[in-house]
Amino acid sequence: MAATSMAAALAASLPAPSSVAVAPAPTYEAIPASMAKVIDIEADIPLTSVQLDGLVVTKIIKHAREAPSTTAHGLLLGLDLDGILEVSNSFPLPYHAGDEDEKSSKSTARHQASMLRSLKEVQADDSVIGFYQATTLGAFFNQTLVDTQAIHQDKLRHGGIVIVHDLSQTARGNASFRAYRLTPAFLDAYKKSNFSTSSLMSHRLTFSSILEEVPLKIRTNPLLGAFLGKLTESSSLANTAGPESALGSSFSVLDLGTGGVTRNLEQIVEAVDHYRTEEGNLSYMSRQIARERAKADNYIAKRKEENIARVAQGLAPLPEEDVSRIFKIPAEPSRLDSLLILGQIDAYGKNLGKNASTGLVKMYAATAGSDI
Numbered sequence: 427m428a429a430t431s432m433a434a435a436l437a438a439s440l441p442a443p444s445s446v447a448v449a450p451a452p453t454y455e456a457i458p459a460s461m462a463k464v465i466d467i468e469a470d471i472p473l474t475s476v477q478l479d480g481l482v483v484t485k486i487i488k489h490a491r492e493a494p495s496t497t498a499h500g501l502l503l504g505l506d507l508d509g510i511l512e513v514s515n516s517f518p519l520p521y522h523a524g525d526e527d528e529k530s531s532k533s534t535a536r537h538q539a540s541m542l543r544s545l546k547e548v549q550a551d552d553s554v555i556g557f558y559q560a561t562t563l564g565a566f567f568n569q570t571l572v573d574t575q576a577i578h579q580d581k582l583r584h585g586g587i588v589i590v591h592d593l594s595q596t597a598r599g600n601a602s603f604r605a606y607r608l609t610p611a612f613l614d615a616y617k618k619s620n621f622s623t624s625s626l627m628s629h630r631l632t633f634s635s636i637l638e639e640v641p642l643k644i645r646t647n648p649l650l651g652a653f654l655g656k657l658t659e660s661s662s663l664a665n666t667a668g669p670e671s672a673l674g675s676s677f678s679v680l681d682l683g684t685g686g687v688t689r690n691l692e693q694i695v696e697a698v699d700h701y702r703t704e705e706g707n708l709s710y711m712s713r714q715i716a717r718e719r720a721k722a723d724n725y726i727a728k729r730k731e732e733n734i735a736r737v738a739q740g741l742a743p744l745p746e747e748d749v750s751r752i753f754k755i756p757a758e759p760s761r762l763d764s765l766l767i768l769g770q771i772d773a774y775g776k777n778l779g780k781n782a783s784t785g786l787v788k789m790y791a792a793t794a795g796s797d798i
Contacts, residue, residue, distance in 0.1 A: 473640065474509040476587055476605040480646040482516045483601065486591050489518045490560040497521050498560035498591075501538065503551045506583055511640075513589070515551050516558060517541050554578075556586040562593045563690055564777040565697075567633070567769035569762075575608055576616050587640055594777070603644070606637040621760040633769035687782055694774045701767045711759045722753045 482502070490498045500518035504511065519534055545552040556578060559571055571588065578586035587605045595602035608616070611629040615621060625631075726749060733743035 471509045473506065473511055473585070473587075475641040475643060476511045476513065476589070478513045478589070478603060478642060478644045479504075479515070480644060480650055482513050483603065483644055485516055485518075486558055486560075486589070486603075487596060487601065490591055490593055490596070493518075493521060493560065500558055501541075501554050502556040502558055502587075502589065503545070503553060504555045505551065505553060506555065511555055511587060513555065515545075554586070555582060556588055558589040558591060560591050560593055563693055564592055564594070564773040565693065565770040566590045567636070567766045567773065569766065572608070572616070572636070572762075572766070575606075576613065579608055579613060589642070603642060605640040605642040607640060609635055609638050612636050619760075621762040621765070622758040623761065626761060626765075631765070633765045633772060636765060636769065687778065690774060690778045690781065694771060694778065697767060697771045697774060701764065701771065704764050704767060708759055708761065708764065711756060715756050715758065718753050718755045722749045722755065725749065725752065 486498075486500070489500060498518065498521070500516055502513045503515040503517075504513040506512070520537055542552050542554070557574060559566060575586070575588050578588075585607055587607050590602075590604050590606065592602035592604075612631055612635065615625050615629050615631060618625070621631075729744065729746070736743055
């Protein structure tokens with residue numbers, strides 16, 4: 427979309443041909459190899475990495491901190507160039523608590539259209555290349571994210587990406603941004619709306635193969651880097667008592683990092699309970715399907731025996747009936763929810779292992795320091 431609008435702008439800027447002179451017949455030449463990467467109209471160059479502008483990083487962090495919950499999400503704007511998805515701007519989408527799904531979706535669509543129209547009027551980047559989602563404790567697997575990303579990969583160039591921002595890591599001083607997209611195997615099963623056991627086996631799907639991570643790098647403005655470097659330098663003068671930093675003192679390194687362990691364990695227990703409930707529902711549905719299929723098989727077997735007996739007596743066999751009309755065999759339930767819950771449990775477990783190990787080292791260091 428961005429490449430198309432750029433080509434249209436370049437065409438409009440060219441001088442109009444003279445009406446007197448007869449234009450020669452057009453000649454078509456191959457696009458040079460050096461320009462083929464830039465004019466990637468057909469999106470033939472595979473996506474290799476995502477480049478996130480420093481301004482976008484600060485806007486996402488600000489939105490995530492000011493959001494009423496961990497549901498902060500918004501759209502990413504930019505351009506794909508030479509296999510790199512450059513994210514140059516973003517804007518948040520409104521959060522509707524307690525509203526109806528249809529009403530909230532219409533309001534979000536109106537807000538999105540208004541923002542894109544305003545950006546286009548000021549000649550800013552208005553090409554949607556994905557969306558971002560705030561999460562906590564590393565668990566971002568949910569149905570909404572999968573549905574939104576599936577739509578983007580079907581409509582956007584290069585499929586679009588989703589950038590996940592972890593609030594819990596940022597609170598510890600580590601800005602966590604990771605880019606993902608759906609794998610081709612999962613997308614094929616999603617388009618067929620088939621997440622049965624046989625489909626999962628044929629596509630070799632597990633919770634770890636739903637998304638694939640795309641390398642992400644952050645591009646900062648040299649002026650911004652110089653400004654931050656100046657702030658962190660000592661601003662003391664000859665007549666001051668001691669060195670002082672313009673950013674103030676920070677004691678984050680003294681935090682043992684054990685405050686979120688309890689919350690992390692609670693989330694794991696809650697996710698395990700949800701998984702057990704989902705597995706119980708799947709087992710109940712499986713037993714119902716097996717029971718109905720057994721009834722249908724018994725009916726077919728009895729009808730065959732009856733027809734054999736009638737043929738032996740010289741009578742015409744009874745016509746075969748459509749078993750599906752007599753016995754309502756339920757369809758095999760989808761196992762997508764189980765996969766997503768397993769993904770959440772895995773994310774909680776990895777986050778717990780990382781933070782608990784770091785906190786344990788700090789606790790041992792603090793204990794050793796107190797004994798000196």
